[in-house]
Amino acid sequence: MTTLAAPPVRVVAPSTDTGGRSGRVTWMAVPALLMFLAFAVVPLLGVLALSFTTWDGLGAVHPSGLTSWRAVLADPGLFHTIGVTFLIMGLSWVFQTPLSLLIGVFLAGHQRYREFLAVLYFIPLLLSSAAIAITFKALLDPNFGIGAGLGLPILAQDWLGDSKLAVGVVVFVVSWQFIPFHSLIYQGGVRQIPASLYEAAQIDGAGRFRQFLSITLPQLKYTIITSSTLMVVGSLTFFDLIFILTSGGPADATSVLALDMYQRGFQASLMGPASVIAVILVLTGLVLALLLRRLGGGSGDDSQLEGA
């Protein structure tokens, strides 16, 4: 279908040094640019610089070359942490994408009851991660939680105390919190698909399932990429939820990079190694975002509605 699409029309931006209307508008980007410089680029460079130092967060900063990098890269715990980070990232993607896609498609219908349900599904998004983590922690308590309360032994597992279960619980809670958000994205995506496509398919005798596979899914390609990018890059920064829910435990079973960074920097007072992890996090995030953009094939700015 995409092969039939006409090449996108590119608007050539007039060069700015000629002044004119674009000159008046460009300055509007300045506040955002300044903010971005002050609160993203400058701290980022600061962290990069700190990663080549030894600093306890209190005294003087001592430049120490690659000491921090060596310490972090030689630590076998780092690979475990990276492994856990990617495991949680992968599992939450696998779990969230199909569910939010289905819910999103379902909610795209304009029936009254679906719009009512959409509001209900939206509720988890209104709660803060900290509140969600505290609530789930209380519910999953093996002695006073929901399992013990309802007398259901199957719910009275050692949810957060068993390595495998704890990872599962983290993925579940993350999904519980973010599926509404991604459903919303998919809902919007589905509503953009022109009805004419479905009408044509119906005339050709395609069933609902066939329509879903051949129209909805391909048309949602960029939506899927957007949602996946948010999920993947977002999961690199999971901190609050895991910190409260498991503190990286049991032992280090749910210790992700962001948590490791916090523990090294603010609990162990090793700002150098913590900055190294921060740099690794930033690089991983950038690489992943780029890869996902590539997956979209060509420029992500292309319209997906051509030929409709």
Add this chain to the structure above:
Amino acid sequence: MAGNAYSRRNFLTLVAGTSAAATLAACGSSGPSTGGGGGDSKGAASYWYLTGQPNEGIRTATVERFNKANPDTKIAANAFANDAYKQKIKTALGAGQAPTLIWGWGGGGLKSWVEAGQVEDLTSWFTENAAVKDKLFPTSFGAATIDKKIYAMPAETVAPIVLFYNKEVFEKAGAQPPQSWADIMNLVEVFKAKKIAPFSLAGQSRWTNMMWLEFLFDRIGGSEVFQAVFEGEKDAWSNPSAKLALTKMQELIKADGFIKGFSSIAADANADQALLYTGKAAMMVHGTWTYGSMASDGGDFVKSGKLGYMNFPPVEGGKGDPSDTVGNPGQYLAISSKATAEQKDIAKKFFQTAVLDDTEIKSFLDTGSVPIVKGTETQIAASKDPEFLKFVYDTSVNAKVFAQSWDQALSPTAAETLLDTIAKFFQLNIGPDQFITTMNGVIGK
């Protein structure tokens, strides 16, 4: 061209505006804190401490009494929650925004402040004001002393770690409180047979597990085993007593001595205490600061005398003195070296006249804790919980060695490795040997 000039002018205005705003913001926060706009006070000192009732209320009341007595030299108080507190202080110290008076736990944390030159040396002040020093427990000064100099005023209460038990559960099982490690291992089987967890433990908090090792190390090898670690002796963890203690610890874990799911219970929520007073667990090793919350949350559990308590029992063949204890020998107030001379004077006056005055002593006793002040026996006898307070007082005063909790005594770096290693050790991910190797690696760091 006109458009371009126009936009540039706007840009410049914007930059000017932003930098002006930034300058204003900097003015607002730079320099010594003036105490949250208490415009009437000439020079106010600031004081940061920990939230959490009932102690927070007592701290606030002490400041209020001081401010009432000294209307010209007020102290502005600010309270922060436990987990955030240490980081908050460190960030503030690093940024030169520290309060005049810094509440803390002494030990390794205080040492890192001292090394960064952020806190005032109080040695000479204590020599000049010997009366202040003499009224406090001598053991309380250990964690305030770094390289033979005193850097903080010991304050508030002493909190040894003790073995709590549920008398009702023991009666039903026909069991006696443990007098030795062998008794502990026997009781594990007794209570398991009754489907009661032998010990409650909030393992996710990590320092809760550490309390067990503190006692086992002390009872088996004596206080010198950890002292060597504290002093940075090379390979100090390789002491044979350390390995024996670690082995015994894992024996207890493998025998299911702790409540199922202990590694997902956090101490902050007091669920470990709830397990004890609801009778789901028979015993709990914990700080005496839990007495207050068990009394308030546990219904009539404490009031009706069902809470038993004792010092941790000896281990057969161990070298340690059974009177030894560990825990918090006190809380500590340090003065920021960056404060003005005027603020420092206010702080010292606060130490002299307000900290642990008679009213504060009484308030602490009323909430079931023992202030670090000598000779309070008569006040204890007249208090609400004379029996428990006398036990805490005697345990603290009679202890041959009152060791500070390991994570407070060590530097933040070593403490974090310790807690991390302990978490893995209690999860049985690593054995005694790996524990020893890992910990030897951070000695003196």
